[in-house]
Amino acid sequence: MATSNRLARIRRAWERIRTEPGLGRNLITITVAVILGLAVGSYILNSQNFHWPWQSEFTLAAEFTAAPAVSPGNGQEVRIAGVPVGDIREAEVTHDGTARITMAIEPGHTIYDNAALRLRPKSPLNEMYVEIDPGGPPGHPISEGAVLPRTQTQHPIQPDEVLQHLDSRSRAALGDLLAQSDAALTRAPERLPGGLRATERALVDLKPVVERLETRRAKIAELMTALARISSATGKDDQRLARLAAATEKTLAAVAARDDEIATTLRRLPGMTATLRRAMASTQDLTGELDPTLDGLHAASKKLPPALSRLRGTVEQLDRTVTTARPVVAKARPVVADLRPLIGDVGASLEDIRPVSRRLDSVTAAALPYLTDLQAFVYNTNSVFSLQDANGGIFRALSKIGPTTLPIRDENAAPKKREGTP
Numbered sequence: 001m002a003t004s005n006r007l008a009r010i011r012r013a014w015e016r017i018r019t020e021p022g023l024g025r026n027l028i029t030i031t032v033a034v035i036l037g038l039a040v041g042s043y044i045l046n047s048q049n050f051h052w053p054w055q056s057e058f059t060l061a062a063e064f065t066a067a068p069a070v071s072p073g074n075g076q077e078v079r080i081a082g083v084p085v086g087d088i089r090e091a092e093v094t095h096d097g098t099a100r101i102t103m104a105i106e107p108g109h110t111i112y113d114n115a116a117l118r119l120r121p122k123s124p125l126n127e128m129y130v131e132i133d134p135g136g137p138p139g140h141p142i143s144e145g146a147v148l149p150r151t152q153t154q155h156p157i158q159p160d161e162v163l164q165h166l167d168s169r170s171r172a173a174l175g176d177l178l179a180q181s182d183a184a185l186t187r188a189p190e191r192l193p194g195g196l197r198a199t200e201r202a203l204v205d206l207k208p209v210v211e212r213l214e215t216r217r218a219k220i221a222e223l224m225t226a227l228a229r230i231s232s233a234t235g236k237d238d239q240r241l242a243r244l245a246a247a248t249e250k251t252l253a254a255v256a257a258r259d260d261e262i263a264t265t266l267r268r269l270p271g272m273t274a275t276l277r278r279a280m281a282s283t284q285d286l287t288g289e290l291d292p293t294l295d296g297l298h299a300a301s302k303k304l305p306p307a308l309s310r311l312r313g314t315v316e317q318l319d320r321t322v323t324t325a326r327p328v329v330a331k332a333r334p335v336v337a338d339l340r341p342l343i344g345d346v347g348a349s350l351e352d353i354r355p356v357s358r359r360l361d362s363v364t365a366a367a368l369p370y371l372t373d374l375q376a377f378v379y380n381t382n383s384v385f386s387l388q389d390a391n392g393g394i395f396r397a398l399s400k401i402g403p404t405t406l407p408i409r410d411e412n413a414a415p416k417k418r419e420g421t422p
Helices: 002-019 023-047 159-163 168-234 238-385
Strands: 058-064 077-080 083-093 099-105 116-121 128-133
Touching: 058 116, 077 099, 099 128, 168 238
Parallel strands: 077 128
Antiparallel strands: 058 099, 077 083, 083 099, 116 128
16 A cells, blocks of 8 residues: 555656656756766765775774874875775874874785784875785784784884984085085096996094004994993092092093094095095096097997998808808818828928028129119110011001092993803
């Protein structure tokens, strides 16, 4: 009965929508506006990292010594192996003065009790995220809501943590140092590499001096500690105090003598600095001389591939020549084998001729200046007795042919009869 009443009301409402002018259009407009509003609102909430009540998550917490630039609820990521798997939900201060960060990650990622968490900046704007190393066996998986101790977490060191231990003069000096470094590093690409190498050598040379200074500082600290203990032990004993004062005077005199040696060492440092500067200038000149050489090598490297290509053609031609000459070599091999005894006899004959050939050097040296005259004599003599010149043999006749020497034939004249013909 109730179902039929409900269907009847729906039917009457539908009939009203159809019959009343403009009501259906208004309802469709309102429905479309509501659907668009829900879609846009869902998109905005997803972009703002809104967490739906039905969303499945795994929650854990960790204690950090400090949590700088952590802003819960603003989508700061939690990553495993560099992949975002969750975000930071809460941050609070514990009773021990540490920071406890609560995180929510996607289900399916097993976190062990030997996991390591690091708070790191995402960008130079100090936007933080938590990097989780989930750990593994022999550790045990943690349950939801577990808190990892401070010994398994790390946080980035902030600049103010370093500067807060400096006094005002040191901070001002550091600011001047950074400003001067900015001006000095204007031409860093050209000059900085050589300067850094020279600075490294200078620091290596200064290492013994620094070690001596550190040893001296440690000895002075031990001395002052011993003096404090001795003063406390002696109390009001004047004689012991007098001996203590005398020993202290001797000790300070020895320290003063060492101060002179240290001062001498420090006075020698400017000379070493000048030597380092000259070495850096020489290195810069050498770099300038190496540039043309490298340019020449670059140009040669461009010409080398065409030369190798041409050489390849020569090698191919040589390969064909060797292939063609292979039958000739095969046929010449028996002939060469037959000539081997003759070559042995010729070698023995050359040994006999060697004493005679040694004496021909002086004869050749004496005849060498007359070879030009002898050549001219032979050439001229040959020209005198030769029966030829540049045009051939010297006995020749001249035959002249022209219009007057050619016979003219008369076509009207009767042909001459040969003797013996009718």
